[in-house]
Amino acid sequence: MAFGAAARGAKSAKTTYEVVALDDLTLEVRAGEIFGLLGPNGAGKSTTVGILTTRVKPTHGHAWVGDFNVWERRVDVKRLIGVVPQRPNLDFALTAREVLTFHGAYFGLPSAERQRRADALLDRFKLRDRANQLLHGFSGGMMQRLSIARAMMHDPAVLFLDEPSAGLDPQTRLLLAEIVREYNEAGKTILLTTHNMEEADALCHRVAIVDHGKLIAVGTPLELKRSIPGGFLVRLHFSAAPASLVESLGALPGVTEARTSSDGQVDLYADRGGALIPAIVSAATAAGVTIHDVHISEPSLENLFLRHTGRSLRE
C-alpha cells in the first residue's frame, strides 16, 4: 500500500477508569485531504488524535498511519506526523527560534537546513521580530502560531491539529486557514479537530461527526448538509405540545419531519424557513397553545449534529 490510508483509526476503543472514550470508532482519512473531526467537548476527538499520534495506548483496536500500525511502529509513525496539541506545550526554556531549531535537530535535520526552515516559518507565521525571545511574554495566539510552525518544521506528511483555532483572534484564524490550505496544496494530509462547524465547513474536504466516542456521520460538508431532511431547522417552543399539534405541524407543506425534543419543544425539518410561520401560528391557535419562541436555522453541520444527537454542538 502506498500512502493510501493516511490515518486509519480502526475500531480503536480506549477505556480508562471505565470511561469509554472511543466506542467502535472506525474512520479512514485519505492521503492529501483535509479531514475534520467535528464534535462537542468530550466527544473523543483528542483521544482519537492521541491514539493516532502514539501518545495514547488503545485498549482495543488498531490505528494505522500510512503503512504503519501506530502502536507497533511508533518511531516510524513519529517521523511521518506533526502534532499541534490542544494546549500549547512549547519548551519554555528556549527562545522561539530555538524551539524550531531544536525540534529540527530532534528529527535529524542538518544545522544549515534547520536555520533556513526556522527563518522561513518565523516569517510565514509573523514571529520574526520575537524570534530571539524566551516564550514567557508570548500571547496565546503567538504560542499557537509557534506550535503550528514547530509541527511543520520537519515537513511531516500528516499534520494533526487539535482544536487549532480555539482562542485565536479572527485575523490569526484567517492566517491559520490560509497556511493549512497551503500546506495541503503541497500534498500533505491534515487532520484537524474542532467543535466549530463553520471552520470544519470552510476548511475540510471531508468531515466526521463524532459524539460520545461514536461516529455519527462522515462525508463532505456538502453531502452531510444535504443529508439533513429538508435542510432548514425550525425550532419551536410552545406552552404545550400535544400529539395532535405535532401531527398537524408534520403535515404542513414542505415539512419532512416534526419531532418533539423536550417539554413543549418541537423541531421541524423543512425545505423552507420563514414561509412556514403563518401556518405554524394557525396550527398553534387551532390546538389552543401559545408560541413562546421560534428559531429558524439554515442548513448547517450544527443542524446535522442536532438531528443525530438531540443536542447542540455548543452544549
Added chain:
Amino acid sequence: MNFKTFFAMLSRDAHVARRNFGPLLAQTLLQPMMFVFIFGRVMVTSGYMPPQYKSLLLPGIIAISMVISGAWAVAMPLISEFQFTKEIEDRLLAPMEMDWLAVEKVVAGMIQALVAGLVVIPIAWLVMGSGVVLSSDHIVLFIVLALLVSLLASVIGLTLGCSVGPQHIGLMFSLALAPMIFFGCTYYPWQALQKFPVLKRMVLINPLVYASEGFRSALVPEFPHLPLNWLLVGLGLFNVVFFSLGIRQFRKKALT
C-alpha cells in the same frame, strides 16, 4: 536507537543548563557551602571542632552536592514538564524510543552532578582555609565512585521527578531529601554511629551513606569508612533499584 535525536536532546539540556548555570549552582551549592563555612571554618577556627574535621567533612560535602544537584537537575524539570507545562511532549514525539528520553535525562543529570562535584572541591577548599588534607593515592577509585554517585543522583531524580506532583515539591524536600542528607553520614563517618546501634543499621537504607563513605574511602582513607565491597554493592544496588523504579514511573507518565 536514534543517536542524532539522543544527542540533539542532550545538547538541548546542556544549552538550557548553561543558560541557568548561575541560579542552578546557587540553588544546589549554597547550602552545603554555608555548612562548610560554619562547621569547617568557624567551629574549627574557634576551637569547638578539631582541625581534622575539615578533611573529614569535605568528602561528605562532595557527596551531598553531587547527589542533590544531580537529583534536582533531573527531578525539577520532569515535574514541571510532565505535569505543568507538558513541554516534554515535543520530545516524546521525536523519532526515538520513549525509554531513551529517560536515559537522556539520566545522562544529562550525571553531567550536572559531575560538574557540581568538580566545582565544589575547590570552593570548599577555599572556604575552609588551610588544613584540608586529601589523599591522591586512590584517584581511579575516586573517579569510579564519582561516576557511580552521579548516576545515583540522576536515577533518584528520575524516580522523584516522575512520582512527585508539582504541589508536593516542598514535601519532597522535607520528607525525602532533608532526611537523606542528615542521615547520610555526610557530616560524620558511619563509625560515629557506634553508640546508636539501631540507627547505625537503619541508615544503611540511605543511598547517600554509600556516596559519602565512598568519597571518604578514596580521599581521606585514614578516617574510618565502610569497606570497599559494601560501597560498590550498595551503590550498584541503589542504582539498579532507582533506575528500574524511575523508568517504570516515566513510562506511566509518558503514556496516557
